[in-house]
Amino acid sequence: MEKKRDYSLVGESTRLAIETGLASAEWYHTDVARKAMKELMQRSDGPAIRDTIIWIVAIWGSAAGIIWFWGTWWVVPFLLVYGVLYGSSSDSRWHECGHGTAFRTRWMNDVVYQIASFMLMRNPVTWRWSHARHHTDTIIVGRDAEIAVMRPPDLLRAALAFTGILDFRYSLPTLVRNAFGSISPDERSFIPEMELRKVVTAARWHLGIYVAAIALALYLWSFLPLVLIGLPRLYGSWHMVLTGLLQHIGLADNVTDHRLNTRTVYMNPISRFIYWNMNYHVEHHMFPMVPYHALPRLHDLIKHDLPEPNPSMWHAYREVWPVLIKQLQYEDYFLKRELPPTAKPYRDEFHALTVPAAAE
Amino acid sequence: MADWVEACGVDDVEEEDVIRFDHGGRTFAIYRSPDDEYFATDGYCTHEKAHLADGLVMDDIIECPKHNGRFNYKTGAAKGAPVCVNLATYPVKVEAGKVMIQIG
Numbered sequence: 001m002e003k004k005r006d007y008s009l010v011g012e013s014t015r016l017a018i019e020t021g022l023a024s025a026e027w028y029h030t031d032v033a034r035k036a037m038k039e040l041m042q043r044s045d046g047p048a049i050r051d052t053i054i055w056i057v058a059i060w061g062s063a064a065g066i067i068w069f070w071g072t073w074w075v076v077p078f079l080l081v082y083g084v085l086y087g088s089s090s091d092s093r094w095h096e097c098g099h100g101t102a103f104r105t106r107w108m109n110d111v112v113y114q115i116a117s118f119m120l121m122r123n124p125v126t127w128r129w130s131h132a133r134h135h136t137d138t139i140i141v142g143r144d145a146e147i148a149v150m151r152p153p154d155l156l157r158a159a160l161a162f163t164g165i166l167d168f169r170y171s172l173p174t175l176v177r178n179a180f181g182s183i184s185p186d187e188r189s190f191i192p193e194m195e196l197r198k199v200v201t202a203a204r205w206h207l208g209i210y211v212a213a214i215a216l217a218l219y220l221w222s223f224l225p226l227v228l229i230g231l232p233r234l235y236g237s238w239h240m241v242l243t244g245l246l247q248h249i250g251l252a253d254n255v256t257d258h259r260l261n262t263r264t265v266y267m268n269p270i271s272r273f274i275y276w277n278m279n280y281h282v283e284h285h286m287f288p289m290v291p292y293h294a295l296p297r298l299h300d301l302i303k304h305d306l307p308e309p310n311p312s313m314w315h316a317y318r319e320v321w322p323v324l325i326k327q328l329q330y331e332d333y334f335l336k337r338e339l340p341p342t343a344k345p346y347r348d349e350f351h352a353l354t355v356p357a358a359a360e
Numbered sequence: 361m362a363d364w365v366e367a368c369g370v371d372d373v374e375e376e377d378v379i380r381f382d383h384g385g386r387t388f389a390i391y392r393s394p395d396d397e398y399f400a401t402d403g404y405c406t407h408e409k410a411h412l413a414d415g416l417v418m419d420d421i422i423e424c425p426k427h428n429g430r431f432n433y434k435t436g437a438a439k440g441a442p443v444c445v446n447l448a449t450y451p452v453k454v455e456a457g458k459v460m461i462q463i464g
Contacts, residue, residue, distance in 0.1 A: 037414075038416070043416075100428045104418070128441050128442065132407075132427045136426070287425070289423065
């Protein structure tokens, strides 16, 4: 089957997105009074300091358990906890601190951002810019560098994502390539020239720490240093994928209304701590200035204008699965979000971009 | 010769806040600092076309609502990625309860 979508950032879809005005477009926003929005946007160090202390204590505690019980089966529960904290919760810390909304104090955001970027094997410079693009052109094909599941979906690839293998396979060579000064055309499409040097410097720091961890493992003749540094990206990223995949999967692409291409899912408190409330994802995309701890309040304020949230992750995946199966045959098929009667209407022209027979 | 233009009344903008002012096909942002001083900059972020008046004022910083880019609104200085280009600033004076900005 011929693929209609070119997901490279310098290809035919890029040209079309720019020509049709989908790139850097004006996006729909629910009306919120300035006074209410100002209150929601207010920054505070308190919640993030509290959560970060819990986070660090849990990471160090589980790491201590791994070291203590290394070589016995008792190490398994500590690996599970450490893996998720290292390989999954670092994603939400990277995300919130990258936006600069987690803490009021700038350097606190920057420190956690750098640490979380390292844990995720993400170049802190490249990913800051790719995420800016993701917010400018959310799920615009040829523009958004962070589309997790492309169409037609590669289900094997999506399943393997839970193991972290594919991300590892991408991130590690990228790190090495950047460390040796090579920046790809895709990367150059969203990173300004004046920032390219920083990409190389950051990659060299990351690579240096990994080389030191490998050297320590060889010196000790033990996998333990690598189990603590680097490998959690493999065995602990499943929760990041479990929650993160739901952000946009199966929904419309090439529209400029986050209600159509982004999903809010109610989640349990543990997942919300790991994910730092990014389950309120429509709200986050519409108003990225609102800190994670204020997203539930924002949700209450604007939910009259948003599609009904999925009541659970299980519900969301059950909703997504048949859409993915159908997309294998009709890549234009997508899940059309229904707005409540209290919402402002869709713009019909967004739906004219799709194949009507497949979308029903 | 640059003209002084009436942008708003002194009470139209709250302390530590910003409002939008459009004039002559251009858009500006008018700030009132926590020290009750007034400042003016270009209305759009230099990174992408987003109205800074929808952003958040914290002390002497305006944060863009779209990508959280930060500027010092008193000097126009860009404070780091994703903003790399400084913001144009304009002279401001207060006369008879009105905020006036000088537009070149």
